[in-house]
Amino acid sequence: MIRYDALDALPVRTALPALREALDGHGTAVLVAPPGTGKTTLVPLVLAGLLGEGPARRVVVAEPRRIAARAAARRMAWLLGEQVGESVGYTVRGERVVGRHARVEVVTTGVLLQRLQRDQELSGVDVVVLDECHERHLDADTVAAFLWDVREALRPELRLVAASATTDAEGWARLLGGAPVVAAEGAAYPVEVVWAPPARPVRPPHGMRVDPALLAHVASVVRRALAERAGDVLCFLPGVGEIARVAGQLGDVGDVDVLQVHGRAPADVQDAVLSPGARRRVVLATSVAESSLTVPGVRVVVDSGLAREPRVDHARGLSALTTVRASQAAGRQRAGRAGREAPGVVYRCWAEAEDARLPRFPAPEIQVADLTAFALQVACWGDPEASGLALLDPPPGGAMAAARAALAGVGAVDSVGRATQRGVRLARLGLHPRLGRALLDTSGAGAEVVALLSDEPPREYGDDLGAALRAARRGGDAYATRWRAEVRRLRAAVGEFSQPPTHEFSEDRLVGLVAALAFPERVAKADGGSYLMASGTRAEVGEGTGLRGAQWIAVAVADRPVGKGHARVRLAAVVDEDTARSAAASLYSESQEVHWADGDVVARRVERLGAIELAVRPLKDAGPALVRAALLDGLRREGFALLRWTPDAAVLRQRLAFLRLRLGEPWPDVSDEALHARVEEWLEPELSRARRRSDLARIDAGEALARLLPWASGEAARLDELAPERITVPSGSRIRIDYTDPGRPVLAVKLQEMFGLQESPTLAGVPVLVHLLSPAGRPAAVTADLASFWRDGYKGVRAELRGRYPKHPWPEDPATAEPTRHTNARLRR
Secondary structure: OOOHHHHHOOHHHHHHHHHHHHHHHOOEEEEEOOOOOOOOOHHHHHHOOOOOOOOOOOEEEEEOOHHHHHHHHHHHHHHHOOOOOOOEEEEEOOEEEOOOOOOEEEEEHHHHHHHHHHOOOOOOOOEEEEEOHHHOOHHHHHHHHHHHHHHHHOOOOOEEEEEEOOOOHHHHHHHOOOOOEEEOOOOOOOEEEEEOOOOOOOOOOEOOEOOHHHHHHHHHHHHHHHHHOOOEEEEEOOOHHHHHHHHHHOOOOOOEEEEEEOOOOOHHHHHHHOOOOOOEEEEEEOHHHOOOOOOOOEEEEEEOOEEEEEEEEOOOOEEEEEEEEOOHHHHHHHHHHHHOOOOEEEEEOOOHHHHOOOOOOOOOHHHHOOOHHHHHHHHHHOOOOOOOOOOOOOOOHHHHHHHHHHHHHOOOEOOOOOEOHHHHHHHHOOOOHHHHHHHHHOOOOOHHHHHHHHOOOOHHHOOEHHHHHHHHHHOOOHHHHHHHHHHHHHHHHHHOOOOOOOOOOOHHHHHHHHHHHHOHHHEEEEEOOEEEEOOOOEEEOOOOOOOOOOOEEEEEEEEOOOOOOOEEEEEEEEEOHHHHHHHOHHHEEEEEEEEEEOOEEEEEEEEEEOOEEEEEEEOOOOOHHHHHHHHHHHHHHHOHHHOEOOHHHHHHHHHHHHHHHHHOOOOOOOOHHHHHHOHHHHOOOHHHHOOOHHHHHOOEHHHHHHHHOOOOOOHHHHHHHHOOOEEEOOOOOEEEEEOOOOOOOEEEEEHHHHOOOOOOOEEOOEEOEEEEEOOOOOEEEEEOOHHHHHHHHHHHHHHHHOOOOOOOOOOOOOOOOOOOOOOHHHHHO
8 A cells, every 4th residue: 555644745746746847848857856855766656657646657766876776666665565576676786676567676877787788778668767866976977878878869758867965957957958957845854063073183094094093083973972962873984994993982882783884784784774773773884875765763973074986096007995085965965864854963073164175076986987897888889989978077088098908908899999799798797897808708617706806805804815715605794695696696697608618727726817817917926025016016915814925916906005105915816827927918028128227238038927027038139229229228327428538529529519609500519418319410320330338438429529510511610710629829839728618718828928918819709718827837817808907917916926936027017028938047048
């Protein structure tokens, strides 16, 4: 018997006329309804015509999580006075409860995605409701895009509803072709906000790590809430580990049941949470309890302010969940849980001032997650670039390129990104393509291991994949139950495509093979106390693990510890080299490696598996081009000092630098950068004949550098005129010019040799800086204006040095005196 009293109390009923009008006139609608209004339960029943209003239709409701799908179906069946599977059923991965006459089917978005790939028209379905679309899960965004394609190209009569309590309504309306937005007024009770930040600062989350001090604070806030308020307490935490830790800290709370709710919780625990309890309860939950679920009796919410979102560490090639600050939208959803049945209160474990700085909405998975599965879905859909899909956010180009490369590596797409037959089979397995590859390539023999990797086992199973498999087989916990169901599903699914196994494997070999096939770039070899993956990432295993000491492992799960340069292995299997080579065959390469190392050319022949060196042999017949490139690298790294620089060669480079600075073209730039850029012009053919460092040391740099002189224009002939090595001074001596500073050449000459010269010498229009030396060769004065010096500066120098060097001439008028390089005695003779 239909429970009309409960149905009539649902506030969304007032929005139903507008929703019907929107769907009848436009075919699409965005329904914005606060938590507890009945959008998940009443709306599908009405659209299906199960309440005697409107025509009979078949409605599919897509939920982001299995627990929400089951709960929504059970709630709708209860409202109709029926058992699940009659008028209302549900389908989640590995479980289907749908009768022949069901008119409403609640599915996960992943199930709906699989169904669309098998039947693009979605035959027999009249209405699809995308519930909780604000969460922006990748599957949900993909389903919405595919459904819009179906409606535009194949079935314009298919009706679509995007529903959520807190969402970007305008964005979804644009996505659904200008769909009307229908808002339902909530009848939720008022929720008081209590700000309860920790007394002392806590470390922000990093990766999967949450500061234990924050968890201790959350537990204390739960105790405070139990003492201050009546009713059950719903506490939001980011993950299973944090739930277990807080549960342990609440173990001594008297006369209260502490329940742990998450995706891995046993079905009976999940069901118990959705029914009133005999005693007061504290429900510790992940974000699964944010939406679609009403937990009876809850009057208090304690919000840790944290959530888990997928991220890809491109630098290490690792995909994992990471802990982030929950968005404002999530905070509103969580708080709303306290006001579903009566006035409530939310204790927020952060300061009010921080709230405005939180992100408005969760990060869309399409922008931050591994896109390999998404790329396969769109390739199978016929749009490998996803350029024609109606998506709120486009996929990042780099992430899509990485995803397509991974798909090509397992044979799922061809050279232009289109799905192959193998890719279609992989997409239909309901697995990540990596795991699907491992399942197909072992002809289903690896189903147990694949099931273990598709739903990461509890930490207490350990980090050795083989040991974890044995723990799952003998386990009686909720995880083991789910694992067995998934194994059965996979064996049935792979039987549709695969041939019987052609090889028999030992159990340990099979475990390692599956991990290596799924993650070929993570096969790793022991190397200096850690493991080097084929991807180039280094990883470390924990103490006391069965993995320690193995020469080769295949890493299935790893994360990045705080402050560590290496990844940390969370789950891996021991493999042998043959298995690693076989699974990662696409990463195998043989190459001649000729490079500059340890001050000379190193030539070797190397076999590699990605970044892992398998075998190295000396290479005696290295190609000239490779040797030349290594020598050039050595010159870049150690400089042109590797060549033989005679004093004349060094001076030539300085003279050319001076002319380049003063006159520019056609005089060459002889800086290191310029010489590297023109190395073919000046260092050939000597470089082409060189094989090692010692050969470079025999190259006369001066002879080579002379090739850069402007011979073609004839200017080279003016080198000695414009920048001579030496100039003749008044005494007749030929003195070398110092071009060390290209901005100002220096002439160092004894003062007496310059007598009678009125003007300083000039080179290329620049007055030479004259260093006038004492008879002992020490600087007595520096000038670029000899006339001024003879007039003003000479008297002081004469007075200071005349007595010290009496044998040398010190005339009163040096400007007219006879220059000399001799003493007075020589002059008298």
